[in-house]
Amino acid sequence: MRSDVMNPDAPRADQGHYVAPLGETPLQEVDSVDPNATPRSLWGEAMHTLLRNPVFVVSTLLILFVLFVAAFPGVFTKVDPTYGVISDSNLAPGEGGHVLGTSRQGYDIWARTVHGARISVLVGFFTMLLSTLIGGTLGAIAGYVGGWLDEVLSRINDIFFAIPLVLGAIVFANRFPNGMNLWTVSLVLSIFGWTSIARIMRGSVISVKNQDFVMASTALGASKTKILLRHVIPNAIAPVIVTATVNLGVFIVAEATLSFLGVGITNAVSWGADLSSAKDSMRTLENNPWVLFAPSIALALTVLSFIMMGDAVRDALDPKARKR
Amino acid sequence: MTATADMTGSHAAGQGGDTERPLLEIRDLDITFTTSTGHVNAVRGANLSVYPGQTVAIVGESGSGKSTTAMSIARLLPRNGKVTGGTIRFGGKDITDVPNREILALRGSEIGLVPQDPMSNLNPLWKVGTQIDEALAANGVAKGGAARKRTIELLEEAGLPDAERRAGQYPHEFSGGMRQRALIAMGLAARPRLLIADEPTSALDVTVQQQILDHLDSLTSELGTTVLLITHDLGLAAERAQHLVVMYKGQVVESGPALELLQKPQHPYTKRLIAAAPSLSSRRLVSAKEREEVLEQAQHAASSLEPTTLTGSMRQVDGPDVVVKVENLTKVFPIRGKVPWKSTPFTAVDDVSFELERGTTTAIVGESGSGKSTVAQMVLKLLQPTSGRVLFEGRDITEITGRDLMALRRRVQPIFQNPYGTLDPTFSIYRTIEEPLRLHSIGNQRSREAKVRDLLDKVSLPASMLQRYPNELSGGQRQRIAIARALALDPEVVVCDEAVSALDVLVQAQVLQLLNDLQAELGLSYIFITHDLAVVRQIADRTLVMEKGRVVEQGTTEEVFHSPQQDYTKRLLAAIPGGSIPLAGSETIEVDIDPEEAAEAAAAAEAEVEGPSSPLGGEPTDPFTAAGRA
Numbered sequence: 001m002r003s004d005v006m007n008p009d010a011p012r013a014d015q016g017h018y019v020a021p022l023g024e025t026p027l028q029e030v031d032s033v034d035p036n037a038t039p040r041s042l043w044g045e046a047m048h049t050l051l052r053n054p055v056f057v058v059s060t061l062l063i064l065f066v067l068f069v070a071a072f073p074g075v076f077t078k079v080d081p082t083y084g085v086i087s088d089s090n091l092a093p094g095e096g097g098h099v100l101g102t103s104r105q106g107y108d109i110w111a112r113t114v115h116g117a118r119i120s121v122l123v124g125f126f127t128m129l130l131s132t133l134i135g136g137t138l139g140a141i142a143g144y145v146g147g148w149l150d151e152v153l154s155r156i157n158d159i160f161f162a163i164p165l166v167l168g169a170i171v172f173a174n175r176f177p178n179g180m181n182l183w184t185v186s187l188v189l190s191i192f193g194w195t196s197i198a199r200i201m202r203g204s205v206i207s208v209k210n211q212d213f214v215m216a217s218t219a220l221g222a223s224k225t226k227i228l229l230r231h232v233i234p235n236a237i238a239p240v241i242v243t244a245t246v247n248l249g250v251f252i253v254a255e256a257t258l259s260f261l262g263v264g265i266t267n268a269v270s271w272g273a274d275l276s277s278a279k280d281s282m283r284t285l286e287n288n289p290w291v292l293f294a295p296s297i298a299l300a301l302t303v304l305s306f307i308m309m310g311d312a313v314r315d316a317l318d319p320k321a322r323k324r
Numbered sequence: 325m326t327a328t329a330d331m332t333g334s335h336a337a338g339q340g341g342d343t344e345r346p347l348l349e350i351r352d353l354d355i356t357f358t359t360s361t362g363h364v365n366a367v368r369g370a371n372l373s374v375y376p377g378q379t380v381a382i383v384g385e386s387g388s389g390k391s392t393t394a395m396s397i398a399r400l401l402p403r404n405g406k407v408t409g410g411t412i413r414f415g416g417k418d419i420t421d422v423p424n425r426e427i428l429a430l431r432g433s434e435i436g437l438v439p440q441d442p443m444s445n446l447n448p449l450w451k452v453g454t455q456i457d458e459a460l461a462a463n464g465v466a467k468g469g470a471a472r473k474r475t476i477e478l479l480e481e482a483g484l485p486d487a488e489r490r491a492g493q494y495p496h497e498f499s500g501g502m503r504q505r506a507l508i509a510m511g512l513a514a515r516p517r518l519l520i521a522d523e524p525t526s527a528l529d530v531t532v533q534q535q536i537l538d539h540l541d542s543l544t545s546e547l548g549t550t551v552l553l554i555t556h557d558l559g560l561a562a563e564r565a566q567h568l569v570v571m572y573k574g575q576v577v578e579s580g581p582a583l584e585l586l587q588k589p590q591h592p593y594t595k596r597l598i599a600a601a602p603s604l605s606s607r608r609l610v611s612a613k614e615r616e617e618v619l620e621q622a623q624h625a626a627s628s629l630e631p632t633t634l635t636g637s638m639r640q641v642d643g644p645d646v647v648v649k650v651e652n653l654t655k656v657f658p659i660r661g662k663v664p665w666k667s668t669p670f671t672a673v674d675d676v677s678f679e680l681e682r683g684t685t686t687a688i689v690g691e692s693g694s695g696k697s698t699v700a701q702m703v704l705k706l707l708q709p710t711s712g713r714v715l716f717e718g719r720d721i722t723e724i725t726g727r728d729l730m731a732l733r734r735r736v737q738p739i740f741q742n743p744y745g746t747l748d749p750t751f752s753i754y755r756t757i758e759e760p761l762r763l764h765s766i767g768n769q770r771s772r773e774a775k776v777r778d779l780l781d782k783v784s785l786p787a788s789m790l791q792r793y794p795n796e797l798s799g800g801q802r803q804r805i806a807i808a809r810a811l812a813l814d815p816e817v818v819v820c821d822e823a824v825s826a827l828d829v830l831v832q833a834q835v836l837q838l839l840n841d842l843q844a845e846l847g848l849s850y851i852f853i854t855h856d857l858a859v860v861r862q863i864a865d866r867t868l869v870m871e872k873g874r875v876v877e878q879g880t881t882e883e884v885f886h887s888p889q890q891d892y893t894k895r896l897l898a899a900i901p902g903g904s905i906p907l908a909g910s911e912t913i914e915v916d917i918d919p920e921e922a923a924e925a926a927a928a929a930e931a932e933v934e935g936p937s938s939p940l941g942g943e944p945t946d947p948f949t950a951a952g953r954a
Binding site for chain 1: 809
């Protein structure tokens with residue numbers, strides 16, 4: 001023992017028996033319940049957090065705006081985006097009543113940009129829905145059933161995962177010599193875009209299926225299917241929603257890329273197609289950069305808002321992942 | 325370094341004798357947390373002093389502010405926490421507002437820390453030795469080869485055999501106890517004057533806990549280190565510390581010399597805590613006589629139930645009414661080897677047999693890895709045994725399927741350990757309790773709602789709970805909901821797998837009382853799986869002790885506690901913290917494992933006879949009813 005250490009058991013002046021006055025330290029009932037608290041479900045709580053998150057509010061407003069434009073382009077422009085007059089080509093902004101000028105083909109740039117929203121949004125939504133359905137189902141089955149089925153599904157996933165989304169879509173596009181329409185583009189993108197959803201669903205399902213409430217349900221006599229549908233999927237869906245939201249942006253970019261490469265929807269007014277023709281008309285570009293800027297800005301803002309929304313949803317559903 | 329200069333100062337003071345000053349002095353400490361919903365006063369006006377060489381324990385439930393107080397000393401509060409009033413003096417110097425670099429200099433070299441969770445406090449990517457080398461280098465104790473040599477010495481000192489080889493291993497190669505030893509070595513690496521041990525053994529098995537605390541005790545008294553122990557276990561605190569500080573909702577409600585505090589508690593909260601602590605009361609939940617009454621009532625209730633027996637089952641007419649009989653149950657798991665097609669068998673449960681009599685409680689006790697939960701899962705038919713039989717009312721349930729299995733599900737229900745995992749967070753409380761009724765198509769919408777309300781009332785929760793969600797409830801409340809759900813189908817057997825282990829003592833006491841009341845009311849039979857022998861004593865009629873998959877001892881709870889036959893049982897009993905503390909109104913646990921200890925315990929028991937009268941007044945009181953009254 002060190003010399004400066006006194007007997008630890010020796011009584012100290014300020015270590016007597018102290019009792020706090022009861023008035024200052026009132027006892028509460030053990031484990032009491034506040035009967036007046038308002039009930040809050042997990043989703044209600046998430047909604048509450050989301051509505052107070054400026055990122056979510058801004059991105060939601062942007063997305064609503066884009067949806068509105070896609071649904072009612074006529075509100076923003078009366079000009080037909082497919083009506084081109086060669087004599088009117090390469091007009092500067094403002095000239096001849098064209099707000100952002102015209103392209104080399106004489107199309108009104110503003111009208112093209114406004115009308116381009118519809119294709120992007122539709123392809124994005126359909127692809128997102130279809131890929132989430134395919135990926136979610138396969139991922140949930142792989143994760144829940146496990147064993148050899150999981151092995152097989154996971155290897156199939158790996159094969160599709162190894163093929164780049166756009167490359168796969170281009171190869172597939174050749175199967176449609178008459179060009180593709182909205183449905184075929186969405187289908188082709190979904191075939192190569194479901195893998196990330198499936199992986200996330202599988203991981204999420206595996207972590208949920210080992211929780212006690214699943215075992216409790218089994219012990220109550222619930223069937224495997226009922227447990228999967230009622231307990232596992234509702235608890236595993238949150239990260240899938242996040243990824244699906246972000247993927248929506250990714251699919252919009254993919255559609256634009258296909259159109260840019262000329263294998264997208266045939267003869268459609270699309271931001272990708274406009275970008276493609278803008279790059280071929282250097283002279284127009286020098287006169288009027290809007291031919292490039294307008295579709296680029298529209299595309300970037302739309303994609304950004306979906307990704308921002310995905311981020312905000314992630315924060316709300318999983319507060320642990322929140323950056324400090 | 326100011327701190328060093330100051331240290332010599334206090335040495336001089338210490339040698340002066342009568343002018344001894346506390347090493348740590350906390351006065352009127354206020355700590356406030358800023359959250360999204362406003363300010364929370366986590367600690368209010370806390371006072372506490374620790375003298376050199378002493379061990380002082382702060383005791384409280386979760387949320388009492390005990391850890392917050394301790395962490396504020398080394399300024400380790402979370403970012404949203406702030407000391408908003410009072411002073412912290414260390415070695416005579418006010419460190420409440422000193423610049424951060426001075427605190428940094430104190431950490432490790434003057435104030436060491438042993439954190440709570442040995443599983444997450446070592447970096448899994450670094451070798452254990454390297455992490456201690458780092459601590460040594462950071463505190464300027466040693467570097468390079470010298471540091472490694474010192475590290476090995478420290479690990480040896482912390483009681484780790486084969487320290488040199490161990491230093492070169494990664495944390496995942498260590499058991500929980502070994503990791504905690506490594507963390508103790510790290511905390512003491514720079515020979516701090518004060519060691520803050522925050523629940524250092526809460527995650528460990530009792531026998532390991534005892535070893536580690538014994539070791540920490542001898543090590544710190546040898547080095548003269550002052551220890552500030554943070555714990556939720558009053559028994560453990562009283563056994564290890566000279567001075568106790570009891571905290572409740574951010575305030576110090578009572579403090580004083582350990583034994584005095586336990587024997588003459590003044591504040592109602594302390595009384596309540598002592599009454600509820602299973603390790604301290606260490607006697608039956610209800611006195612033997614009351615227990616008999618409960619049993620009688622339970623058996624009466626059971627016999628009055630509709631005989632909705634499984635098809636083809638045979639009720640034994642004479643002899644004890646055995647509801648569950650387990651015969652030679654064995655479970656072997658394949659453990660994946662280095663290559664996927666090669667696996668080694670691991671026998672988790674090895675030839676286990678026992679009986680559960682109707683209306684009684686059989687406890688299965690064991691440390692982690694003893695196979696007790698695996699037994700529970702086989703009884704629940706959530707796992708298929710490798711061999712052996714589980715008989716429910718005389719019928720083998722290991723092979724049943726379909727309709728018979730559904731019928732079994734109605735009659736055998738589980739309650740699980742983790743209150744945070746046992747309820748589906750997306751289900752409202754109403755849906756949660758209604759689920760079993762729906763699954764078995766019992767009643768209509770209206771009768772189901774009436775039943776759910778009735779169940780909620782049975783577990784003493786208000787009807788306003790129905791529309792709530794699990795995330796709004798405390799651990800104890802969630803566990804009550806789990807009980808209500810388990811009881812929805814009017815089962816006969818309830819398997820409680822560590823059902824109260826994750827709860828604070830007071831809440832634990834409440835839930836145990838509830839389980840006991842329900843047993844008497846509904847004639848339930850319990851299989852109670854737990855690692856906590858003290859809890860077993862409160863609730864079980866028969867006890868099974870398991871070690872490494874085998875039953876090492878079984879008998880009535882009285883037999884197992886009073887005349888344990890096996891060394892393992894004796895070790896388990898001896899490791900109950902606070903078991904040997906003489907406390908008015910309770911028996912001490914005597915274990916003849918060590919003659920000296922036994923003599924001490926006997927002496928203690930004797931002292932108790934003439935000792936102070938019960939803190940709760942009058943004759944020895946049942947701690948449980950006392951807790952209910954408080």
